[in-house]
Amino acid sequence: MVSLEQSSDCRTIKGKNVGMQETPSEQLTAALVNVANNADKKAYAYLFSYFAPKIKRFGIKQFGSEAMAMELVQDTMTSVWRKAKLYHQDKGAATTWVYTIMRNASFDALRKVKSNKEDNLSEEIWPLFHDEQVCEKSFKDHLQTNQLKEKIKSLPAAQRDVVVGVYFEDMTQEQLAQHLGIPVGTVKSRLRLALKKLKVELGEQHD
Amino acid sequence: MIKYHPSKQLMQKHVAGELPVGLSVAIAAHIELCGACKLELDALESKQAEAAFTNSGSYSEEAAESSTEEDLAFEAMMNDITQLDMSSEMVPRVPQMFDYQDKSVQLPRAIAALKLGSFINAGKVSRARFELDEGPLRSSLLHIKPGGEIPEHTHTGFELTLLLDGSFEDESGSYVPGDFIMLDGRHNHTPKTEEGCLCFTLVDSALHFNKGLSKLLNPIGNLIY
Structure with missing residues (x-):
């Protein structure tokens, strides 16, 4: 008798000639x-x-x-x-x-x-699913939001402006660069520094 | 039954994301109404994905000479990304309705997403532009009252009509909702509708009205489309 059920074991395929495959x-x-x-x-x-x-x-x-x-x-x-x-x-x-x-x-x-x-x-x-759409939830945890806001306040002014512009005022990095009169590259690097700092601070408290 | 579909070439460019927005919106709306083209879209996507991401593909040839600088940038990027929440979730989508001539019609998703200007009326024809800002490409929503007709015209560029509701006829036959009708400079036509219709249209330059009195109507081309 032929089973109509799909095989649940696909692992047999794995591990064979992996290095040779095109994709x-x-x-x-x-x-x-x-x-x-x-x-x-x-x-x-x-x-x-x-x-x-x-x-x-x-x-x-x-x-x-x-x-x-x-x-x-x-x-x-x-x-x-x-x-x-x-x-x-x-x-x-x-x-x-x-x-x-x-x-x-x-x-x-x-x-x-x-x-x-x-x-x-x-x-x-090109919708991912036809009758549904992706719901982008921002921070729902108010405690974490407040904590985050405190940390942002304590950043150096140059980094704070960039974080606030991008995450709270929804500006693009280009708009922000223009607004602050600095190159886009500087916006990016300040953002990276700021995020690194925030991560370290918040991470430490979570551990 | 839907008889007119986007060409294979258009579908390929659509899948690659290389078409102007108005055109891709029209194709997406057609696909929403046409099961056969949905299957073709899926097949093309997997084919083009395969081509883009094989180890020996066109985007891999220089992969061997990745620099240390690039590796570092990628590593930093990856670390940033994996700190983010995976918080996406799905919500049911509320279909958007459009009311015209005492009817309420569900608009295809891609069309419903566009910003629509206000309607301008010219006899039995009403037209509103979508605010897509694509230069000479103009996307519009057009509805024609029962018995309405557009004077014979040709196109210097192309004219695309996607019938959304109702029906209309021209020299080549009659059309049903979902029909994707692409005309270029070689075609003359005089569309008319008995029961009234709603269409998404896209033209890439001014129309030429070529018959007698209609020549006087040439400005109407800019008005209608």
Whole structure:
């Protein structure tokens, strides 16, 4: 008798000739499922090391700018992490899922360049799920928010302005650079420093 | 049944995210109404993904010579990202309705997301522009009352009509909701509707009205489309 049930054991495929494959599809998909279910940072690191350089080169081809290409990597890989829970294997391979996220981020970035619009239409043009939409929840934990605000106040003024502009006033890094009269690169580096500092402070208290 | 679909070439560019917004919105709206094109979209996405992300693909050739600087930048980026919350969740989407001529119609999602200007009326034809700011490309929502018709015209660029509700006819036949009708400079047509209709339209430059009195109406081209 032929069983109509799907085999629950897919592991037999794994581990064979892994190094020879053109695209290690099963490994990538397994890693993404692991990120989705367990927020597994090791699995994410594997996805990152596989996709990030390819996304960067795609971005350079698309925008002709290394800085914009790096932003594409950042946007795409951030969504891969944050939205991992929304991934289901029956929706297709991990490569397809990451590709659609990259394509959407790239589409929105091009629109920003061409028409100076930040309407992020890609999610409506290529919806992840037909009858639903992604709900981006910001901090719901008020205690943590308050604590965070205190910490932000204690940052050096230059770093504080950047954090407040980007996270509380929803300015883009470009707008902020113009507003403060400093290069975008400086905005980025100040932001990175500030976030590092905040992480250390908040992290210490959580431990 | 839907008879007119986006060409294979358009679908490929759509999947790659290379089309102007108005065009991709129209294709997305068509796909929402057409199961066959949805399947094609899924197949193309997985094919293009495969091509973009293979180890020997076009975006991998220089992978070997990644610099230390790049490695460090990537590492910092990855560490930043994994500090973020994974907090996305889904909520049911409320379909958006559009009212016209005593009817209430559910707009395709991609179209519903766009900002619509106010309607301008010219006889039986009403038109509102979508505020997409795409230069010579103009996307509009058009509705025509029963018995309405648009004078014969050709197009110097192209004209895309996606029928959303109702029906209309021209020299090539009649159309049903979901039909994706792409015309270029080689086509003349005089669309008319018996029962009235609602369309998404996209034109890439001024129309030419070429018949007798209609020539006087040439400015109407800019008005309607």
